[in-house]
Amino acid sequence: MAPxxxxxxxxxxxxxxxxxxxxxxxxxxxxxxxxxxxxxxIYFKAIxxxxxxxxxxxxxxxxxxxxxxxxxGPVSSILVNRYGxxxxxxxxxxxxxxxxxxxxxxxxxxxxxxxxxxxxxFGLAFNLQPALTIIGTYFHVKRPLANGLAMTGSPVxxxxxxxxxxxxxxxxxxxxxxxxxxxxxLNCCVAGALMRPVHKQIxxxxxxxxxxxxxxAHEKAATEDTHAQSAGLxxxxxxxxxxxxxxxxxxxxDWSLFRHRGFMIYLVGNVIMFFGFFAPVVFLAPYAKxxxxxxxxxAFLLSxxxxxxxxxxxxxxxxxxxxxxRPRIQYFFSLAVAYxxxxxxxxxxxxxxxxxxxxxxxxxxxxGMVSSLLFEVLMDLVGAHRFSTAVGLCTIIECGPVLxxxxxxxxxxxxxxxxxxMYYACxxxxxxxxxxxxxxxxxxxxxxxEEERKRQSEAMRxxxxxxxxxxxxxxxxxxxxxxxxxxxADG
Amino acid sequence: xxxxxxxxQNKLPNITGYWKKDGNEIDSRLTVPLExxxxxxxxxxxxxxxxxxxxYSCVFGSEAKIEFVLAAPQMGEVRDKPIVSYAxxxxxxxxxxxxxxxxxxxxxWYKANGTDKALIDAAAEPHRYQIHSEGxxxxxxxxxxxxxxxxxxxxxxxxxISTSLGRLEVRxxxxxxxxxxxxxxxxxxxxxxxxxxxxxxxxxxxxITGSQKTKKEKRENSGGEESSxxxxxxx
Numbered sequence: 256m257a258p259x260x261x262x263x264x265x266x267x268x269x270x271x272x273x274x275x276x277x278x279x280x281x282x283x284x285x286x287x288x289x290x291x292x293x294x295x296x297i298y299f300k301a302i303x304x305x306x307x308x309x310x311x312x313x314x315x316x317x318x319x320x321x322x323x324x325x326x327x328g329p330v331s332s333i334l335v336n337r338y339g340x341x342x343x344x345x346x347x348x349x350x351x352x353x354x355x356x357x358x359x360x361x362x363x364x365x366x367x368x369x370x371x372x373x374x375x376x377f378g379l380a381f382n383l384q385p386a387l388t389i390i391g392t393y394f395h396v397k398r399p400l401a402n403g404l405a406m407t408g409s410p411v412x413x414x415x416x417x418x419x420x421x422x423x424x425x426x427x428x429x430x431x432x433x434x435x436x437x438x439x440x441l442n443c444c445v446a447g448a449l450m451r452p453v454h455k456q457i458x459x460x461x462x463x464x465x466x467x468x469x470x471x472a473h474e475k476a477a478t479e480d481t482h483a484q485s486a487g488l489x490x491x492x493x494x495x496x497x498x499x500x501x502x503x504x505x506x507x508x509d510w511s512l513f514r515h516r517g518f519m520i521y522l523v524g525n526v527i528m529f530f531g532f533f534a535p536v537v538f539l540a541p542y543a544k545x546x547x548x549x550x551x552x553x554a555f556l557l558s559x560x561x562x563x564x565x566x567x568x569x570x571x572x573x574x575x576x577x578x579x580x581r582p583r584i585q586y587f588f589s590l591a592v593a594y595x596x597x598x599x600x601x602x603x604x605x606x607x608x609x610x611x612x613x614x615x616x617x618x619x620x621x622x623g624m625v626s627s628l629l630f631e632v633l634m635d636l637v638g639a640h641r642f643s644t645a646v647g648l649c650t651i652i653e654c655g656p657v658l659x660x661x662x663x664x665x666x667x668x669x670x671x672x673x674x675x676x677m678y679y680a681c682x683x684x685x686x687x688x689x690x691x692x693x694x695x696x697x698x699x700x701x702x703x704x705e706e707e708r709k710r711q712s713e714a715m716r717x718x719x720x721x722x723x724x725x726x727x728x729x730x731x732x733x734x735x736x737x738x739x740x741x742x743x744a745d746g
Numbered sequence: 747x748x749x750x751x752x753x754x755q756n757k758l759p760n761i762t763g764y765w766k767k768d769g770n771e772i773d774s775r776l777t778v779p780l781e782x783x784x785x786x787x788x789x790x791x792x793x794x795x796x797x798x799x800x801x802y803s804c805v806f807g808s809e810a811k812i813e814f815v816l817a818a819p820q821m822g823e824v825r826d827k828p829i830v831s832y833a834x835x836x837x838x839x840x841x842x843x844x845x846x847x848x849x850x851x852x853x854x855w856y857k858a859n860g861t862d863k864a865l866i867d868a869a870a871e872p873h874r875y876q877i878h879s880e881g882x883x884x885x886x887x888x889x890x891x892x893x894x895x896x897x898x899x900x901x902x903x904x905x906x907i908s909t910s911l912g913r914l915e916v917r918x919x920x921x922x923x924x925x926x927x928x929x930x931x932x933x934x935x936x937x938x939x940x941x942x943x944x945x946x947x948x949x950x951x952x953x954i955t956g957s958q959k960t961k962k963e964k965r966e967n968s969g970g971e972e973s974s975x976x977x978x979x980x981x
Binding site for chain 1: 827829830831835839840885919921923924925928929931935939943946
């Protein structure tokens with residue numbers, strides 16, 4: 256059975272219906288968030304010439320945008336916790352749109368930094384987090400599949416935006432293209448409109464253990480369900496106590512997450528992993544050119560990667576959803592990370608274009624698997640309620656390795672003059688977290704199973720005690736009602 | 747320029763060798779002796795100007811020919827697609843002479859005028875044109891663009907022997923052009939958002955009235971049950 260954290264939603268998620276429209280909305284948001292910064296690099300040469308700046312100055316736009324996107328994570332989480340996904344996504348879409356339109360009138364490179372970099376980056380952050388969070392509220396049984404489908408947005412959008420941006424640049428120059436892209440990103444608002452807050456329909460569970468979740472839905476459940484009214488009363492008391500204690504701290508940052516075993520495992524592993532996650536993608540084309548392959552074939556390698564990625568992500572979601580993998584999904588993720596490492600370690604051993612094509616295919620599979628599962632495993636560990644805060648914390652902490660990874664790898668290439676050391680380093684930086692995850696999650700699953708067994712035995716004890724009390728109370732309640740109606744009838 | 751030929755099957759002791767330029771013979775024919783199994787033909791030419799450039803070939807008898815191309819350094823890659831800019835805005839076009847090639851002594855910029863090339867004098871119109879040349883790179887900035895500024899521009903890397911040319915195209919459009927797709931997409935976004943939200947409100951109304959009906963039914967039922975149990979108890 257999946258870890259207990261996942262079951263404490265307090266309501267039964269629809270697992271379908273409007274959920275698929277929400278997945279489509281998330282697909283659009285995630286697509287924009289990941290693919291937009293990468294696809295803007297097509298305009299760099301034109302902007303660089305226009306403002307007469309050096310290449311490193313224009314590359315700052317990418318870095319600022321990515322940094323803002325990651326820094327905006329916690330802000331985004333707070334807003335989502337407060338207002339729900341829909342308003343945040345629509346605000347994000349509006350921000351990116353306004354940012355691009357303002358940038359199209361920019362008179363200096365600073366304008367571009369501010370508009371595209373800072374405001375655009377924040378707008379994208381307000382797209383990414385809510386999209387991931389809302390999937391957790393709509394899906395439980397089919398969640399890995401939903402996550403996989405939504406994450407497919409990234410390669411699909413990258414493959415579409417790259418040629419589109421080239422076409423826009425050739426037709427309208429960079430200013431006109433920014434204007435049109437501004438309107439194009441407003442489609443995030445359409446995606447936001449699709450993110451209807453989930454209708455929390457509660458079904459009374461047959462084995463009603465006193466739930467520990469603190470969603471507002473649960474109080475509704477207690478009042479609506481007349482059968483379990485007494486049990487609900489007790490649960491409400493417990494709940495108000497726990498919500499009061501969480502009150503202030505959880506308003507901004509859920510520090511208790513840092514004591515959450517699963518979350519810490521995920522965080523530590525991810526920080527190491529992200530040092531070596533994106534660098535191989537960035538350096539694939541330069542590595543090919545270094546080996547003497549022409550520019551078009553080198554670019555074709557990236558297209559192969561994106562194509563494989565596109566199909567592997569939903570495929571992985573489907574596999575992760577099966578009853579064999581779902582309970583032990585953390586192992587699946589660990590294996591995917593370790594497989595990445597193995598790919599990179601083997602890459603320098605296969606020379607020539609055929610070798611690189613093979614590497615691109617295998618790496619595409621590895622990259623897609625990890626990307627598809629990346630947020631699903633976090634949801635699995637901390638549950639849908641705390642996911643928003645958790646992912647906000649993760650993005651800001653992972654910001655460091657993500658931004659530092661490619662430059663460090665680049666430095667390795669420069670120092671040794673050869674790409675193979677960079678690939679070895681990246682391979683190690685993926686293999687070590689993979690093995691770390693495997694060991695730690697084995698330990699974690701054991702602990703979780705223990706806790707689950709303890710909880711169930713306690714619940715059984717409580718239930719037998721409760722049923723006696725409940726019967727007594729019910730009698731008491733019914734008698735008082737009888738007296739009332741008797742009085743009325745008499746009166 | 748020097749040509750070396752190892753000869754063919756009949757290693758003749760002497761063979762006639764001569765130079766050609768662009769297909770025409772130059773200088774007199776020479777008798778080339780066979781030395782160390784090779785024929786060597788050397789030619790010394792003065793480069794005086796553009797006329798000295800062209801295709802040179804050294805010919806051995808009627809057997810072997812080696813070709814040389816004498817030319818000024820070719821321009822680095824320039825953008826073959828037009829550079830788009832806006833009326834009232836400025837445009838910066840650049841030409842570059844790649845690293846290992848020698849740097850030109852100066853750069854000139856020309857605007858195509860039909861089949862003619864008119865030299866751009868930045869000093870005469872500083873508010874319109876600005877040329878910035880630095881070694882192997884040169885940029886031309888054209889300000890306050892108008893439709894008349896659209897067309898082909900040539901950058902010339904000037905060397906003693908000749909000038910290497912590169913061609914760039916500038917297109918000038920008004921802001922209305924990207925504005926049309928912009929407005930179209932904004933309208934599409936507004937329409938979609940309105941449709942989605944209206945559809946949601948409609949289905950919410952339906953479910954509210956539906957749930958109200960079921961709530962009423964529930965209350966009636968439970969009320970009935972209670973009264974029946976009350977009746978039971980009373981009895």
